[in-house]
Amino acid sequence: MRYESITEAIGDTPLVRISPAVHGLRTIDLYAKLEMLNPFGSVKDRAAWQMTRAALPGAVERGDTIVELSSGNTAKALALIAGLHGLRFKSVTNRMKVPEIKELLLLLGAEIEELPGQAECLDPTDTDDPLTRMHRMLTEAGGGYLHTDQYYSTLNTEAHLTGTGPEILRDLDGRAPDHFIACVGTAGSSTGVAAALRASNPELAVLGLVAHKSDFIPGIRTIDEVHEVGLFDPATYDAIESVTADQAIDGMVTLIRRCGLLAGPTGGAAYYGAVRHLQRLEAEQADRSDGATARRQTAVFIVCDRVESYLSYIRRRRPELLGQPPRRNSIASLTPAELAAAPAIDLEAARKWIAAEHPLVIDLRGPFAYAALHIEGSINIVDELFDELLHGGLPFSSNQPVLLACPVGEKSLGYAALLTRMGHRDARSLTGGIVGWRDAGAPLVRD
């Protein structure tokens, strides 16, 4: 495989069978279309390329900026395509809920504008929505923008009608599957693939999966949000079902741990929704067929993208999946007895102690606050770093007297207890902290 450009590597993704030992279906062969193996990492590579390839020469000549409303994979693919052609890419979005993806986009050179949140007080003078405003901005600019318009562009659907769909047919030896399952985002892939497969098998059953209303699954719309998409046509789907964020993650974990597929939550949602739906069908058919063997069927679902970008999403919802062994010298491991016995010193005594014995005064606040006002002669080790240091051991001699100070004397008390447990001979916490110090009128300096 030798290519002139990475865009030639878009498409021709593998179709991989999921083992019946994993999904438990007896009469249905289930295949995953691995769109995550596209070069930019997702099914959106196809749409991004299809929506730009014809317009690129003109855009390059004019030096246009590519613009799209996207918070994820489309933006990622478009940013890379723009970069390949020396163009700028700008994404306007209000759905950037996954921090890694935002940072990744910035790394890829995308410019991002985030739309404001909903107003708390209803303002009747605020008549149009942010998206309308963005469309107006593009029109008023009178040029300089190549707006790919993924929610309305038929090129989005076409990428799948001429690419993804026919590839599935080819890999199934020209026989269309009986079932096609896809998550609905822009509706581009589900609409395009469904049309291609239906042309070969009018009996094809299409299941569209949406996110449960109160849940957020990156890349999938909720049942209300799909109506905002120009490409969405309810007639495409024989059924629409919803998947919760938890179920999507369950499906994802199965694909990763049992099937060797590094799928993201959208692929997980597709797998979970597919198996749930097909198991129900199988049970119904078993009831009807009175023991007669049902015809073997085939089902295909799409794995949209890869898991790596969603670690914070998973950490937030299912932290146990990222379980870490407990660390040494952790403040979380202190017992109430250790905390109660932690050495502390009140403000007056602390001032005398500092004057007489010059303990190391460690201010645990952030550097910004420390720089603004601090106890003269103190040094700043922000609590997060101090915590890291202590995992490795004592960062100073156990004979060196230490006075720990934090805002109110709570965190410092914990660290005084921990230092004591670690064998330090004289580490004390400043009772009342810097706030108490300030309130008592004791001097704070700014360098």
Added chain:
Amino acid sequence: MQPPPPHRAPPGQEPLYLSPRLAPPLASALKAAELLHSLTDALGSPLNLVLPEQLAENVERFRAVYRSHHLAGEIFFAHKANRSSALARQLAALDAGMDVASVAELQHALGAGFAPQRIMATGPKTSEFLWLAARVGVTVNLDSRAELEELAALVRKHALPRVAVLLRLSGFRGPGAPVLSRPSRFGTDLAELDGLLEAVERHQDVVELTGAAYHLDTMGLPEKAIALEACVNVLDECRRRGLRPRAVDVGGGYGVNYLADQAQWDRYGTELTNAVLGRRPPLTWQGHGYGLRAEAGTLRGTLGLYPGHRPVAAAGYLEELLTLQAPSLGRPLATLLLENLYDLQIEPGRALVDQCGAVLARVVEVRHTADGVPLVRLAANAGDIGLEQHGVLVDPLLIDRQGRGWADEAGPVGVHLAGNLCLESDLITRRQVFLPRLPQPGDLLAFANTAGYCMDFTAHHAMRQPLARTVALYREDGSWRWRLDDQYWPIFGTRENS
């Protein structure tokens, strides 16, 4: 004679309820049917109810968030959310302050028992307002440099005491990806900060800078995090200039969760979308779409409704804000405030009077439109019950004349609620509302949880219809007692058996 028009929902069209979330005191008060009927008989319809005693719990919830982060600072009630004296006096007896936005609100707060140190003057201000604020010594939340100049001139001219001031700021820009903020007509743009601070320094003999403030009309937490961090940065610049600021005022906008059931709200939104797209009969008067419209089968526009079910609201929202990381300094916002030795000031309006009131309206007439939909006319208008105006969709409770409460006995019926003004537009809500049975003249409808902006904020004297009187309900010896709003002082009540 024609058969009576059907008033049940056609088969297959399930009623869509939006049941209000009711805390036990408000639920209990709205079950006291006999009392509520005798009150409206005596005092007329509409009638506003306020429950001052609920304020203690609401203040405490915010205080608990302060405590968990070791933060000090005042919780100012945004007075404009409700003009009730009973609520103001009860707040004066609690650990709360008052945020006033007019000279009359300032007079009211002083009369309700707030010492000037517990009052802050905000909003657009007249000279009279500035003078009285300076005269009695309340903190002035300055909107602009021009206002600072005017205040300073007043203080000098009339030899008033030095005034504590906060600087209200706007036009915040965060690091990384730009967040497009809705432009505000209030506050000083950060781009003009230098001029403002120079003026503060120049007027130091008459004003004392105590902090920075922002108030953003958004539910978006990232925008607020950017603003809060910017205020901390501004105050650091103030310290560098030798000023001694003490507080960051993060304004209001904490929100209220109006509905009891998330699933009802979700379902309503879905059905409204279907109705706008023509996939089901309309849910609203004349097919109103609340900002949504269909264009070639695609949904366009933005839903202009308050998110009726908000799992994260009020003190919970403040907690979320305070635990967010500062966008560039990288510490949780509460930690940032605490470490920099700043007090936190907040100005909740709506959230502080959550569950503190209701509006009662009497049913005057029940008839049917030409297409058979029941139309219930109330002795109140849309200005008296501001829920719809604020985009809050919530069902009223039916309190029937016989005092049988709102027991579900005759099956649900979908009705439209019309007001008492001679205007086509005077609908209490544009939504079809489902009631447990068809109401009768003389029944009451109770609109719950209206104390925040939805009670008398928009009430007016058009067509000389009566304005609602306000009654304070409180518990004493295990039963509900009442006083006219103006006759309530927080020395009654709380002699509770339970």
